[in-house]
Amino acid sequence: MERTTLRRRALAAGTATVAVGALALAGLTGVASADPAATTATPVSADSLSPGMLAALERDLGLDADAARSRIANEYRAAAVAAGLEKSLGASFAGARVSGAKAALTVATTDASEAARITDSGARAEVVGHSLDRLEGVKKTLDRAALNKAPKDVPVWYVDVEANRVVVNAASTAAGQAFLKAAGVDSGLVTVARSAEQPRALADIRGGDAYYMNGSGRCSVGFSVTRGTQNGFATAGHCGRVGTTTNGVNQQAQGTFQGSTFPGRDIAWVATNANWTPRPLVNGYGRGDVTVAGSTASVVGASVCRSGSTTGWHCGTIQQLNTSVTYPEGTISGVTRTSVCAEPGDSGGSYISGSQAQGVTSGGSGNCSSGGTTYFQPINPLLQAYGLTLVTSGGGTPTDPPTTPPTDPPGGTWAAGTAYAAGATVTYGGATYRCLQAHTAQPGWNPADVPALWQRV
Secondary structure, three states: OOOOOHHHHHHHHHOOOOOEOOOEEEEOOOOEOOOHHHOOOOOOOOOOOOHHHHHHHHHHHOOOHHHHHHHHHHHHHHHHHHHHHHHHHHHHEEEEEEEOOOOEEEEEEOOHHHHHHHHHOOOEEEEOOOOHHHHHHHHHHHHHHHHHOOOOOOOEEEEEOOOOEEEEEEOOHHHHHHHHHHHOOOHHHEEEEEOOOOOEEOEOOOEEOEEEEOOOEEEEOOEEEEEOOEEEEEEOHHHOOOOOEEEOOOOOEEEEEEEEEOOEOOEEEEEEOOOOOOOEEEOOOOOOOEEOOEOOOOOEOOEEEEEEOOOEEEEEEEEEEEEEEEEOOEEEEEEEEEOOOOOOOOOOOEEEEOOEEEEEEEEEEEEOOOEEEEEEEEHHHHHHHHOOEEOOOOOOOOOOOOOOOOOOOOOEOOOOOOEEOOOOEEEEOOEEEEEOOOEEOOOOOOOOOOOOOEEEO
16 A cells, blocks of 8 residues: 555655654644645755754864855755655655765665666665565564554564664564564564663743643643634643643643644644734744754754753764654554653653754653753654644744645545544454544545554454
8 A cells, every 4th residue: 555644744745845742833823734745845055954953063073163054955955856756656655764974865676777766866876675665564563463462572663764673672582573573564574683772751932931730730832723713832842731731841832732632643632712812933942042943854964953951952863763762651552753852841842953843752761961862753653643733933924724635545434524523443454443633634644644643453
């Protein structure tokens, strides 16, 4: 079945661009559509990166200001080229990544005759044995098995586009093999790697600002959003359930969780009262706030920075997209794995590359003293799930939805455009699914591909 993931839709935009934690994100003055295909990357000017981001890139990646601007500009271009090649290569596309100080783009294909097309676009061509469709099909099988029963001692699994394999990180080889056997996947496409990682959710209206749930726990604002005339912000699902009330960084009444999914996904949004104005900013923690211009997804290897109320700014690189990770509470799918550190109180906060929103902090392992691995929930699927619009500096009004949405294979009672209540059941592809959260179905978000909204029964 052809992929219909939002990662592809987000990349298509380029053809035009664990304790609980709290991240700071400022509201935005303009608006950008929740549709990721409406977002385009803009060139990086000399003054477009905040002092805070430049300082974090220098500290964490060893980049001076000029090198940081150059690298991010190259990463924007790489995202656009990769998106175009993914579309043109079709079934032979096997992933894209950037590497080196200049963020050189490599695009893989299973068809050697397509190498010239790749090099003509300015990227390095790599011929591999397995398409991204095939590898993601294996990972999807693992995800479905984890929905039925979270694997023991298997914290993380993902598609490694550089190795052209699915990688399962496990406490022992036996634990990894048991997971593969339970899922019934082709072990010939999977590498089981020993790992001591023990990820947990980072839970303790400007992005990165703290907020408090029901007067007790603390998390961080991800990004300012709107839903119709209602203002609010995106954050992590583990920070609160529907109905949880919040106070803002000033300890004044702020809002209420309107949607929340965890585990399965780690997504949520909070509707705020009239005292809170959304703005297109992420808290720079004394070094100047960062302006959010859009939400074009970066590729593997790209730099990414995080703002959080516990640890401020930290940067690293994107290691893998569409990763699955098992916390004590259950398995989360569709998150992005990074080398950025985080600590309790940073959850829900902002991940941003240059001026492009990437996602909200979910969880991870390690800390910002010794280093660690952190996972973020991509922002575009979150916006799509709740019908939200990202507030940006671009101004204007939300753009129209894509004219050519991804298609879903026929079969079953599920249908895009239908409003489903929690508990409703549908059939799709020969299986029955129960709705986990009230929503209106959208093309590409079928029950088989969106465990945040549907559970197989």
